[in-house]
Amino acid sequence: MTTLLTNALILPCTSDMPVIERGHIHIENDTIKAVATGPAPQIPGANIIDANGDLIMPGMVNPHCHMAMSLFRGLGEDVDDRLYRYILPLERKFVRPEAVRAGTALAALELIESGVTTVADMYYFETEVARVVDKAGIRGVLGQTLADFDPPDHNSFDEGFVLVEQLVAEFSGHDRVIPSIAPHAPYSTGMAVMERVARWADDHPDVPVQMHLAETDAEMDWAAKLGGLRPVEAVEKAGLLRKGLICAHCLYVNDSDMEKMAHAQVCVAHNARSNGKAGRGIAPVEAMRKAGIPVGIATDGPMSGNTLDLFSQFAPVSMFQKLLGHSRKPMPSVEVIRMATIEGAKVLGLDEKIGSLEPGKKADLIRIDLSPARMQPIYDIYSTLVFATMPTDVRDVMVAGQWLMRDREVLSLERKIVLRDALQVASAFKAEMARIDAAG
Amino acid sequence: MTTLLTNALILPCTSDMPVIERGHIHIENDTIKAVATGPAPQIPGANIIDANGDLIMPGMVNPHCHMAMSLFRGLGEDVDDRLYRYILPLERKFVRPEAVRAGTALAALELIESGVTTVADMYYFETEVARVVDKAGIRGVLGQTLADFDPPDHNSFDEGFVLVEQLVAEFSGHDRVIPSIAPHAPYSTGMAVMERVARWADDHPDVPVQMHLAETDAEMDWAAKLGGLRPVEAVEKAGLLRKGLICAHCLYVNDSDMEKMAHAQVCVAHNARSNGKAGRGIAPVEAMRKAGIPVGIATDGPMSGNTLDLFSQFAPVSMFQKLLGHSRKPMPSVEVIRMATIEGAKVLGLDEKIGSLEPGKKADLIRIDLSPARMQPIYDIYSTLVFATMPTDVRDVMVAGQWLMRDREVLSLERKIVLRDALQVASAFKAEMARIDAAG
Numbered sequence: 014m015t016t017l018l019t020n021a022l023i024l025p026c027t028s029d030m031p032v033i034e035r036g037h038i039h040i041e042n043d044t045i046k047a048v049a050t051g052p053a054p055q056i057p058g059a060n061i062i063d064a065n066g067d068l069i070m071p072g073m074v075n076p077h078c079h080m081a082m083s084l085f086r087g088l089g090e091d092v093d094d095r096l097y098r099y100i101l102p103l104e105r106k107f108v109r110p111e112a113v114r115a116g117t118a119l120a121a122l123e124l125i126e127s128g129v130t131t132v133a134d135m136y137y138f139e140t141e142v143a144r145v146v147d148k149a150g151i152r153g154v155l156g157q158t159l160a161d162f163d164p165p166d167h168n169s170f171d172e173g174f175v176l177v178e179q180l181v182a183e184f185s186g187h188d189r190v191i192p193s194i195a196p197h198a199p200y201s202t203g204m205a206v207m208e209r210v211a212r213w214a215d216d217h218p219d220v221p222v223q224m225h226l227a228e229t230d231a232e233m234d235w236a237a238k239l240g241g242l243r244p245v246e247a248v249e250k251a252g253l254l255r256k257g258l259i260c261a262h263c264l265y266v267n268d269s270d271m272e273k274m275a276h277a278q279v280c281v282a283h284n285a286r287s288n289g290k291a292g293r294g295i296a297p298v299e300a301m302r303k304a305g306i307p308v309g310i311a312t313d314g315p316m317s318g319n320t321l322d323l324f325s326q327f328a329p330v331s332m333f334q335k336l337l338g339h340s341r342k343p344m345p346s347v348e349v350i351r352m353a354t355i356e357g358a359k360v361l362g363l364d365e366k367i368g369s370l371e372p373g374k375k376a377d378l379i380r381i382d383l384s385p386a387r388m389q390p391i392y393d394i395y396s397t398l399v400f401a402t403m404p405t406d407v408r409d410v411m412v413a414g415q416w417l418m419r420d421r422e423v424l425s426l427e428r429k430i431v432l433r434d435a436l437q438v439a440s441a442f443k444a445e446m447a448r449i450d451a452a453g
Numbered sequence: 454m455t456t457l458l459t460n461a462l463i464l465p466c467t468s469d470m471p472v473i474e475r476g477h478i479h480i481e482n483d484t485i486k487a488v489a490t491g492p493a494p495q496i497p498g499a500n501i502i503d504a505n506g507d508l509i510m511p512g513m514v515n516p517h518c519h520m521a522m523s524l525f526r527g528l529g530e531d532v533d534d535r536l537y538r539y540i541l542p543l544e545r546k547f548v549r550p551e552a553v554r555a556g557t558a559l560a561a562l563e564l565i566e567s568g569v570t571t572v573a574d575m576y577y578f579e580t581e582v583a584r585v586v587d588k589a590g591i592r593g594v595l596g597q598t599l600a601d602f603d604p605p606d607h608n609s610f611d612e613g614f615v616l617v618e619q620l621v622a623e624f625s626g627h628d629r630v631i632p633s634i635a636p637h638a639p640y641s642t643g644m645a646v647m648e649r650v651a652r653w654a655d656d657h658p659d660v661p662v663q664m665h666l667a668e669t670d671a672e673m674d675w676a677a678k679l680g681g682l683r684p685v686e687a688v689e690k691a692g693l694l695r696k697g698l699i700c701a702h703c704l705y706v707n708d709s710d711m712e713k714m715a716h717a718q719v720c721v722a723h724n725a726r727s728n729g730k731a732g733r734g735i736a737p738v739e740a741m742r743k744a745g746i747p748v749g750i751a752t753d754g755p756m757s758g759n760t761l762d763l764f765s766q767f768a769p770v771s772m773f774q775k776l777l778g779h780s781r782k783p784m785p786s787v788e789v790i791r792m793a794t795i796e797g798a799k800v801l802g803l804d805e806k807i808g809s810l811e812p813g814k815k816a817d818l819i820r821i822d823l824s825p826a827r828m829q830p831i832y833d834i835y836s837t838l839v840f841a842t843m844p845t846d847v848r849d850v851m852v853a854g855q856w857l858m859r860d861r862e863v864l865s866l867e868r869k870i871v872l873r874d875a876l877q878v879a880s881a882f883k884a885e886m887a888r889i890d891a892a893g
Contacts, residue, residue, distance in 0.1 A: 086829070087836040091785040123826040289772030290840070292780045319840035320827050329769065332729030340732045345531040386563040387760050387844070389526070389872060390879035392886075396527040400730070400759035404827070405845040432829060439830030446832075 014060070016040040016376075016414065017053040021064035022383070024394065025370040026071050026354040030347050032394055038069060040376040043413035048370045064380060068394070070350075071370055072130025072377035072412060073323045074357030076154075077223070077261040077282035079136050079314030080146075081108070081116030083123070084438050086315040088446070099449065100316070101162065103442055104137075108165035113138040114145055115434040120321055121149035122431050125423050127322030127404030128379040130412045133259060133282065133311070133361055135195040135223050137166040140180045147190050150417045150425040152377070154259075154361050155180070156195030156223040159202055159210070170206050174213070181220060189413065191221065191361075198225035199247045200235040207251035214255070221257050221362055224248075227270070228262035229293065245270035254279055259360060261311065262287075263301065264294045271297075271304040280307045280360035283352075285329040287313030295333045299343050309357030310349070322404035323353045331399055346395035380409040454500070456480040456816075456854065457493040461504035462823070464834065465810040466511050466794040470787050472834055478509060480816040483854035488810045504820060508834070510790075511810055512570025512817035512852060513763045514797030516594075517663070517701040517722035519576050519754030520586075521548070521556030523563070524878050526755040528886070539889065540756070541602065543882055544577075548605035553578040554585055555874040560761055561589035562871050565863050567762030567844030568819040570852045573699060573722065573751070573801055575635040575663050577606040580620045583630050590857045590865040592817070594699070594801050595620070596635030596663040599642055599650070610646050614653070621660060629853065631661065631803075638665035639687045640675040647691035654695070661697050661802055664688075667710070668702035669733065685710035694719060699800060701751065702727075703741065704734045711737075711744040720747045720800035723792075725769040727753030735773045739783050749797030750789070762844035763793045771839055786835035820849040 018040070023033035025048050037053035039046040053061070085103070089095030113136065124132055131152040134142055139157040146153040157180050158164065159173040167173040181192045194217075196202040196210045202224075214222055227233075227244040236242045239250075245266060248254045256278040263281050266274065274281075283296050298308050310326050312318045318325070327349050334344035358368025367377050381402060383391065388401045410418040417425045458480070463473035465488050477493035479486040493501070525543070529535030553576065564572055571592040574582055579597035586593040597620050598604065599613040607613040621632045634657075636642040636650045642664075654662055667673075667684040676682045679690075685706060688694045696718040703721045706714065714721075723736050742748050750770055752761045767789050774784035798808025807817050821842060823831065828841045850858040857865045 083826075084830065086832075087840065088832045090833055090836040091781055093781050095781075119826055119829065126826060286768060286772065289776055290768070290781070292772075292775035292778055292783070294776065294779070319836070322827065325768065328726060328730070328765065329772065332726065332732075332769065335732035336729055336734065338732055339734070341531055341533050341535075341730070343732070384872075385845075386559055386566060386868070386872065387762065389559065390524065390876055390882075392526075392528045392879075392883070393530055396530040396759070400527065403843045403845055405825075405843055428826070432824075432826065436830055439832075442830075443832065 014042050014414070015056050015058060017056060017059045017061045018069060019053045019061060019063050021067060021069040022394070023048060023370065024068065024070040024350070026351065027369045027371055030351060038370060038378070040414055043375055045370060045372055045374050045376050047372055067408065068381040068383055069378055070381070071354040071368055072379050072410065073128050073353045074131045074309055074361065074368060075124065075129045075311050075321065075323060076133045076259060076309035076357050076360045077284055077311035077313055078120070078132050078134050078321060080120035080132065080134050080142060081113045081136050082314035082316050083119040084112065084116040084435060084442065086319055088316060088442065099446060102449065103445060104165050105163065106445060107438065107441055108137055110138050110141045112438045113141045115438050117142045117145040118149070118426060118431045119435040120315060121145060121151060122423055122426050122428060123321045124151060125149065125410050125417050125425070126407070126421070127324065128381070128407035128410060129321065129323060130377045130379070130410060131358070131361065131363065131367060133223060137164055139176065140183055143180060143184050143190050143192065147187070148425065150412050150415060152189045152367065152412065154191045154193050154221050156193035158195045158197050159206065160197035161201055161203065170209070181217065193221045193223055195223040198228070198232065199244050200232050204239070204247065204251050207248065207253050211252035214257070221259055222253065223259045224261065226260040226263055227265040233265055243270060245273055249273055249277070257362060261313070262296065264288060264296050266297065266301065271301055271306060275305040280309070282311040282360060283308050283330065284311045284313040284318065285326050285333055286318035289329055289333070290318060295337055297337070298330070299334050299338070307356050307359045308352055309360035310352045324402055324404045327399040346393065346399040349399045350395050376414040377412045379407050382406050382408050454482055454854070455496050455498060457496060457499045457501045458509060459493045459501060459503050461507060461509040462834070463488060463810065464508065464510040464790070466791065467809045467811055470791060478810060478818070480854055483815055485810060485812055485814050485816050487812055507848065508821040508823055509818055510821070511794040511808055512819050512850065513568050513793045514571045514749055514801065514808060515564065515569045515751050515761065515763060516573045516699060516749035516797050516800045517724055517751035517753055518560070518572050518574050518761060520560035520572065520574050520582060521553045521576050522754035522756050523559040524552065524556040524875060524882065526759055528756060528882065539886060542889065543885060544605050545603065546885060547878065547881055548577055550578050550581045552878045553581045555878050557582045557585040558589070558866060558871045559875040560755060561585060561591060562863055562866050562868060563761045564591060565589065565850050565857050565865070566847070566861070567764065568821070568847035568850060569761065569763060570817045570819070570850060571798070571801065571803065571807060573663060577604055579616065580623055583620060583624050583632065587627070587630050588865065590852050590855060592629045592807065592852065594631045594633050594661050596633035598635045598637050599646065600637035601641055601643065610649070621657070633661045633663055635663040638668065638672065639684050640672050644679070644687065644691050647688065647693050651692035654697070661699055662693065663699045663701065666700040666703055667705040673705055683707070683710060685713055689713055689717070697802060701753070702736065704728060704736045706737065706741065711741055711746060715745040720749070722751040722800060723748050723770065724751045724753040724758065725766050725773055726758035729769055729773070730758060735777055737777070738770070739774050739778065747796050747799045748792055749800035750792045764842055764844045767839040786833065786839040789839045790835050816854040817852050819847050822846050822848050
């Protein structure tokens with residue numbers, strides 16, 4: 014099957030971040046054959062799509078999410094103890110395979126509608142997440158969470174490892190769905206379990222490890238009690254600071270931490286809106302990248318940043334670094350888009366396969382309408398994407414050569430059913446919250 | 454003419470910020486007659502519009518903008534000296550009545566498309582701005598700028614005051630277009646001219662005064678040289694710190710400044726994205742409001758925050774205060790929406806007329822589609838508006854009982870012509886920038 018996308022403004026997101034003002038993309042089955050300026054070649058039988066001057070760029074990579082938590086979006090806002098008051102009780106009572114499927118499908122719908130084609134996820138019943146992601150047609154690095162706070166799907170770490178093994182058994186070798194192991198955070202797994210995960214990872218070198226790291230004040234205190242360590246040092250001591258580790262947040266990392274992280278070749282998922290909305294702080298993204306650590310742009314769960322699109326993150330990602338540097342210069346727009354595409358792919362270990370539009374890579378791409386008044390005129394297309402484009406401007410989405418959305422209609426999920434199922438769970442949440450509030 | 458909007462989720466934005474889950478709004482000509490829960494009364498000959506469960510809220514108020522600068526949107530991004538390198542030379546060469554009309558129309562199109570129904574503007578050839586705003590059908594508090602840096606429309610302050618008088622003469626008494634005087638900033642007008650504006654304002658008590666205040670490091674230095682003053686103190690000394698003064702930015706205000714501002718009954722236009730994108734800092738919005746100063750949410754010009762919708766400002770407005778307070782609690786979503794509506798109206802001295810949906814007020818309202826996956830489920834409608842709604846979710850816009858947009862089609866401006874005219878000016882800018890860059 015040959016597809017030719019013609020007459021497009023193309024951002025290939027290769028290393029020098031070029032702009033092809035008017036070009037074409039040649040796709041054979043799931044793979045890009047050519048990306049070039051000028052009109053497309055004549056290929057008999059090709060499916061030709063005229064982009065009519067619209068922008069085509071790589072599908073975006075969201076390297077840290079809790080998809081099923083779309084069910085909790087906007088719940089308990091502005092409440093400092095919402096985690097213990099609402100979320101953990103609701104999770105324990107309602108998070109079962111059916112609810113996880115409903116929440117994950119709602120998130121997948123939103124990801125596709127906003128041009129995210131690859132997502133990294135950490136949650137419970139992750140095999141269910143993987144099945145929904147598979148059906149939705151996107152790519153995922155999907156981590157079964159291990160935690161000590163009585164999570165809804167395992168009563169012990171032994172049980173948690175069984176769930177990890179099930180996930181790996183079912184999806185090992187899958188083209189789009191990559192199983193992963195996700196020790197929740199240093200403080201919620203502990204040194205012994207981090208060491209156990211490290212040993213398990215020795216035997217599974219192709220399975221990415223995901224964890225929250227250096228995110229909260231309480232975590233700093235936890236590490237300090239281990240003989241004056243910092244969170245990064247605790248992870249290093251457990252043997253887990255290693256290539257393939259995807260670290261979410263990293264707000265509290267100093268120069269020494271960054272040196273260790275760069276040396277160990279770990280990667281970072283930066284969650285600007287989540288960190289800002291929690292009032293936690295600003296991650297030193299410019300410094301981490303300068304130290305040689307790849308950083309991707311992530312959303313965190315939908316109850317932390319509320320949306321799962323990367324467009325909503327772009328202005329905060331840029332502004333936060335400019336505020337830290339007290340200057341317009343830090344984090345230029347072109348770097349933000351690099352992080353959202355090829356650098357995000359590198360964070361997930363997928364940069365040989367996706368993240369840029371070039372021959373040999375998988376055909377994961379999105380088409381964006383640039384005509385709204387709010388985006389015109391355009392002097393710098395990267396600035397337009399970072400500061401003026403909305404997720405609703407994404408018209409078409411392709412993953413591995415398959416269209417998942419055309420003209421804003423998602424083809425791989427049934428929108429009505431997805432919304433119905435999610436709202437059913439939300440009703441149960443509302444009733445339980447009323448009960449909790451009545452109990453005082 | 455009677456209009457009945459039925460079957461709506463209504464946020465009236467009156468003082469206790471209620472939520473009417475299912476209600477109706479009764480409009481006679483340009484005025485709201487009733488806002489109530491339940492089905493609408495039977496009124497013969499009424500134009501009945503079923504909102505089908507969509508949200509209806511007051512049209513939003515953007516209290517600081519430079520509309521015509523839409524022509525500069527995204528130009529010279531990430532360049533610290535862009536003002537002197539590009540913007541001032543381009544303004545001097547190209548900013549003429551025709552360009553101001555083109556840029557203002559592009560901005561008006563975007564404002565309507567994103568649900569902003571009232572805007573405060575400061576620019577040059579402001580009478581031209583006023584004519585375009587009048588035609589577009591929105592409301593404006595439109596300030597002729599006075600400045601000492603060789604602006605494109607006046608060579609002396611005497612000439613500047615002539616332009617102010619022309620604006621006032623043409624629009625005095627207009628229902629929607631309110632003429633205003635806009636001394637650019639303390640450092641760019643100087644003490645003598647601020648004193649002259651204060652005397653002029655004594656004779657024109659109904660004309661709002663707008664200025665940039667306490668925005669930049671250089672401004673702090675300027676004020677310090679006047680015998681150790683702070684910017685707010687300089688304005689006070691000039692007699693300009695008075696009821697009716699709309700102060701944009703106010704990044705550098707301490708407790709003493711805030712006390713003076715509250716006592717003088719000045720109001721503030723907060724420009725979160727503009728301040729963040731310039732790396733300048735975070736305005737102490739919570740502290741100003743606690744001191745009793747009304748604060749509205751503004752965009753600044755389209756080259757400072759890039760978009761003119763308030764939705765793009767909401768998350769930064771909230772996150773910035775949460776970051777300052779290192780907690781989730783500051784600036785809850787309901788307060789953000791209050792600032793975008795009734796408090797913004799108060800900033801412009803228009804809170805008797807607009808800013809909330811209640812009997813006797815002008816019928817300025819917007820309808821928002823809540824169905825996208827990214828907004829569901831909804832536990833707190835104010836959180837949904839602040840963190841998950843996009844300007845593209847605004848379907849209909851009414852000002853003074855007239856529809857300016859229906860189902861996303863703007864009725865008061867010709868989209869094609871507006872875009873054509875703006876892009877023509879942008880081409881001239883691009884050619885001149887190439888010349889500047891070639892000259893080194």
